[in-house]
Amino acid sequence: MNLIDRYISRTILAATGVVALVVGALVMLSVFIGEADNIGDGNYGLLQVFAYMFLRLPGHLYLVLPVVALLGSLLALGALAAGSELIVIRSAGVSMVRLAGAVSLAGIILALIAVAVGEYLGPAGVRAGDSLRDQARHGEATASIDNGLWLRQDNTIVRIDGTLPGGRIDGLNVYQVTDDGRLERTLTAPKATLRDHQLIVTDPSFTRISTDGTETGNPDQLTLDVDIDSDVLDLAVTQPSELSTPGLWRYIGYLQRNDIDAADYRLALWRNIVNPITVWVLAVFALPFAFGSLRSASAGQRLFVGGLIGMVFFLVNEIVASTGPVYGVAPWLAASLPTALLAVATAVWMRRLN
Numbered sequence: 001m002n003l004i005d006r007y008i009s010r011t012i013l014a015a016t017g018v019v020a021l022v023v024g025a026l027v028m029l030s031v032f033i034g035e036a037d038n039i040g041d042g043n044y045g046l047l048q049v050f051a052y053m054f055l056r057l058p059g060h061l062y063l064v065l066p067v068v069a070l071l072g073s074l075l076a077l078g079a080l081a082a083g084s085e086l087i088v089i090r091s092a093g094v095s096m097v098r099l100a101g102a103v104s105l106a107g108i109i110l111a112l113i114a115v116a117v118g119e120y121l122g123p124a125g126v127r128a129g130d131s132l133r134d135q136a137r138h139g140e141a142t143a144s145i146d147n148g149l150w151l152r153q154d155n156t157i158v159r160i161d162g163t164l165p166g167g168r169i170d171g172l173n174v175y176q177v178t179d180d181g182r183l184e185r186t187l188t189a190p191k192a193t194l195r196d197h198q199l200i201v202t203d204p205s206f207t208r209i210s211t212d213g214t215e216t217g218n219p220d221q222l223t224l225d226v227d228i229d230s231d232v233l234d235l236a237v238t239q240p241s242e243l244s245t246p247g248l249w250r251y252i253g254y255l256q257r258n259d260i261d262a263a264d265y266r267l268a269l270w271r272n273i274v275n276p277i278t279v280w281v282l283a284v285f286a287l288p289f290a291f292g293s294l295r296s297a298s299a300g301q302r303l304f305v306g307g308l309i310g311m312v313f314f315l316v317n318e319i320v321a322s323t324g325p326v327y328g329v330a331p332w333l334a335a336s337l338p339t340a341l342l343a344v345a346t347a348v349w350m351r352r353l354n
Helices: 003-038 046-082 085-091 096-138 230-236 245-257 263-285 299-323 331-353
Strands: 143-153 156-164 168-177 183-195 198-202 205-210 213-217 221-225
Touching: 003 046, 003 096, 046 085, 046 096, 046 263, 046 299, 085 096, 096 245, 096 263, 096 331, 156 230, 168 198, 183 221, 230 245, 245 263, 263 299, 263 331, 299 331
Parallel strands: none
Antiparallel strands: 143 156, 156 168, 168 183, 183 198, 183 205, 198 221, 205 213
C-alpha cells in the first residue's frame, strides 16, 4: 500500500465517519421522538431513554450503512476532484483501475465494520436495549409478539403470547393433532417454562377430543416433551433483520427440522451476507462521479445527489427483497440482484472513463 492508497482511503474513511455521525444523530432524534410518550412509565426516565437510544444505534446504522458509505465516498472523492488532486494523480499515469483499488481499500474496511456491526454490536445492542426498556417500564424484560408466536414440533403446535428471561413463557396455547391432521388435544395456560427439552405448564386447562367424546381437566402442573430450546425461543421472538448470521442459521435449521417455511429467515441470512459487499460496491460506485458532473459541484450538491442515489438504491433493494419471495425468486438472488447490477454498471462506467 503506497502513499496514494493511504491518502485516498484515509480521506474516504474520515468523510464517512462524519456522515455516520450526522445520520446517527438524526436516527437518535427519531428514536427519542418515538419514545417520548413512554417517559414516566415505571422507572423509564430520560437516562433510560438515552441508554436505549445508544444501545439500539448500531442496529439502526447497520441498515443504512451502504448509503452512509456512498455519501462519505462521494464527499471525499468530490473534494479531491474539486482540488484537482485526482486529476494530478491521473496525469501521473494512475489508471482508473488503480484508483478503484485505492477506493476499494476503504470500501473493504467499511465492509469489515459492517460485519462487526451486523454480527455483534447490532444484535447485542437490540437485545440489551429492549431488555433495559422493558425492565424499566414493566419491572421485567418481556418480549411480546404481535398476533402470537407459532412454533411446531411434529404433531404439536405451540402458540406463545410473550417470553420472559430464563425460558419462561407468558400465555400459552398447545394443539396436538393426529398423523391424519385430526385435532386430538388442546391446552391453554397463563404461564409455562422451557427446561431440559420439556415444557412445564402451570395451571393448565386441557381438552382431550376423541370419537367417544371430550375430556377436560385443570391440573396444577403438566409436563410436555418438546424439542424447543430457550435459545430458539429467543431467536423466534426477534425480527429476522435484527438477528446475526449464526442466529439465523440456527433458527433456519430448527424450522427445516419441523417442515416450517423459513423463506423470510433465508432472505435475512443472505442479506446479512450481501450487505458488506454492498457497502464496498457503493464506495467504489462513487469514483466515476468524481470525474463527471460532480467534479466541480459543491459539498451540498454532492450530498444531495448521493442521498438521492442512495435512497433510490435503498428502495429498489427493499422492493426486490420484499417481492422476491412472493414471486418465487430464490432468497440469494433477491438479496444480491440490486448489488450485482450496480457492480456491473460501475465496472462498465469506469471502463468507459479509463
